Amino acid sequence: MTNIILCGGSGTRLWPISRSLMPKQFVKLFLEESAEHKDKKSLFQLTVERNSKVCKSQFIVSNTEQYFLALDQLEELGKTNNKYLLEPVGRNTAPAIALACMQLDYDEIVLVTPSDHLIKDEKEYEKVLKKAKEFAKDNKLVTFGITPTFAETGFGYIEASPANGDSSLVNGMDVVNFHEKPSLDVANEYLETNNKYTNNKSTSYYMWNSGMFCFKAGVFLDELEKYSAEIYNTCKTAFDNKKIDNSTLRIQHSHMEAIPDDSIDYAVMEKSDIVKVIPSNIAWSDVGSFDALYEELPKDKNGNTKNDKHISIDSKNNLVYGSDRIIASIDVEDLIIIDTGDALLISKKGSSQKVKKVVEKLKASNSQLHNIHQTAYRPWGTYTVLEESAGYKIKRIEVKPGSRLSLQKHFHRNEHWIVVSGTATVTVGEETRLVRPNESTYIKMGEVHRLENQGKIPVVLIEAQVGEYIDEDDIVRISDDFKRE
Incomplete structure (x- = not known):
């Protein structure tokens, strides 16, 4: 099994930690402890380590700038013999996955994952992947649904129904529909429907869309050609005119620009009739906001994230990030305080989704602060x-x-x-x-x-x-x- 790792995206919701030239997946935020030393690793590195236990190789899809970040961080992990696909311009997930699959054998099973997600229950994760691999061998397109624990409006949802009357949520489910990010009222309705499902009063079950997939490379390409022929044909042209440098595939700019911009969900998954979804209780987070990041970082006895540079006076439940200057807080609670030297962000917890509005203003003012760190x-x-x-x-x-x-x-x-x-x-x-x-x-x-x-x-x-x-x-x-x- 080959792990196709998608490195696109700039992570604007985690600005100013995340910038276009140093997106969140490459920022070393998470502490790995061992008997000898403590090192922080990036989400990208954690993704590679996690999936290399079940996959024989990695296929990294990125732009040129992220390519060199990936090279350095893979070198730190001692991972060699990786394949790379370099996109001169992003065209969304469907073309990225298609171009990578065109380099693989028809029957090669691929695990497609973002590079910026956190999965903490790795034993359950390996069980889920084993089930997905069985479906993939049977020529199914598999996606992974995360059982929602609260009414989240920042994720897309997958509506599923029992496969062959099996309502146990163990052996995979048939996909009924994909739903865009809902309003809070609709998200609450999804949770209520799930409660009814548990009580055998509903045949629908709603899960968060994790953005992870498993299938044979050739089966995916067949479905892409069937349901989104223009994407398939332009990808084929781009692939046929690629340049290969050792293990690195470089797509020409003009051919990449000709490919329609579309996600794998829209291009294939929502249209195909061979899609399975596996409910996955794997302690998953997309770390897509500072509120989500706060939940994943270690905290002191007052609920503040641990930080050697933070002096706290009667302050509680704050996310405090910064490694250069001393940050002192007095009598404040439930704040997000992010100091990167060239930018300072202060927000109430619960409002961090608005950070992308700050990035929009920076772009409008021609500032480079959204793009690059000091x-x-x-x-x-x-x-x-x-x-x-x-x-x-x-x-x-x-x-x-x-x-x-x-x-x-x-x-x-x-x-x-x-x-x-x-x-x-x-x-x-x-x-x-x-x-x-x-x-x-x-x-x-x-x-x-x-x-x-x-x-x-x-x-x-x-x-x-x-x-x-x-x-x-x-x-x-x-x-x-x-x-x-």
């Missing part, structure tokens, strides 16, 4: 913006051993590099030389240049940019090890 992750390392104002920007740049930036030039800024530690190999024009700690170099506007670390320890330098335009898109890549445009 520290940005690149395939060669990281950079942190230390200060920025009109006409200049100061960064701390760290280059991993054996890595180098693209050969590039800028049209609107000059750059001055001062090495703090390590030894940098710097190319400016036709000259290449070593720059050691406390030494510097200057790159004039328009000059072709490159920064490289040929050593065994990270190179750390301070970069001062000066110019009338200093945004990140003022870059022309002439040659790039990572095949970025």
Whole structure:
């Protein structure tokens, strides 16, 4: 069984922790404890660890920026020999899954999962997957329904009925319909219907739509061609014109743009007559809001999330996130306090779904705060913006051993590099030389240049940019090890 992991989405409901270039699935929020050490892992890493126990390989579907985040985090887990599908532009889940399935054998069973969900009952999860695999072998399309514990308006719902008269919720159910996110009144009606089902007074049962699926790759493609031929045909054209670099499939931009934007639910699952849903009580959360995140994080005796930087004076039941500055709270309850250095969010618990409205305002004002953190992750390392104002920007740049930036030039800024530690190999024009700690170099506007670390320890330098335009898109890549445009 192959795990297709979908890495799309920017997680705007968890801003400012989650940004477009560092979405929630890659933020290390969850503590993994062992006898020797304590490390935080991301939802993506937890997804890989969980599913690698039952799947022989991973097939990562992402855009280029997330690809390098995935590479780094898989390396930390010691996971190699993974496949990757890189989408130049997102076209929703149906095309993403179809393109991945086209690379697999017809009878290969795939487990499709988002990369940003939390599942805590792994024993029950493995039981559910075993049942799903049986259905998939019988040429069924399987989805997983989460038994609702409260009237949630932020999820889609699956309406199901007993399969062959079996009302035990054990052996899977037939799908009656998929429902969009309901109003609170409708969500309460779903719960009441479930209560009647338990008492054998109803044949309908409602579950949260988990967004996870299991089927044979070829069976899914057959159903996609049958019910959404345009998506299938444009995906086939895009796949036939792909570029392959080792284990990485790259789809061309023009072919990806031609594919209709549609979800797997709309394109296939709602239309097919071979769909089964398995009720799954697996302690699942999509961690789709700060209220949901609060429920999953460890807390102190006063109900505040544990944080070494938090000084609490008579404060209770608060989500407090921040790792740089001291956060002090006095006589406050039921708040969400998120400090990321460049942005501060304060919200009442229960109102965190409105965070996406903040992101909309940031986009409208042409701010980059929705897009990138002060520290940005690149395939060669990281950079942190230390200060920025009109006409200049100061960064701390760290280059991993054996890595180098693209050969590039800028049209609107000059750059001055001062090495703090390590030894940098710097190319400016036709000259290449070593720059050691406390030494510097200057790159004039328009000059072709490159920064490289040929050593065994990270190179750390301070970069001062000066110019009338200093945004990140003022870059022309002439040659790039990572095949970025």
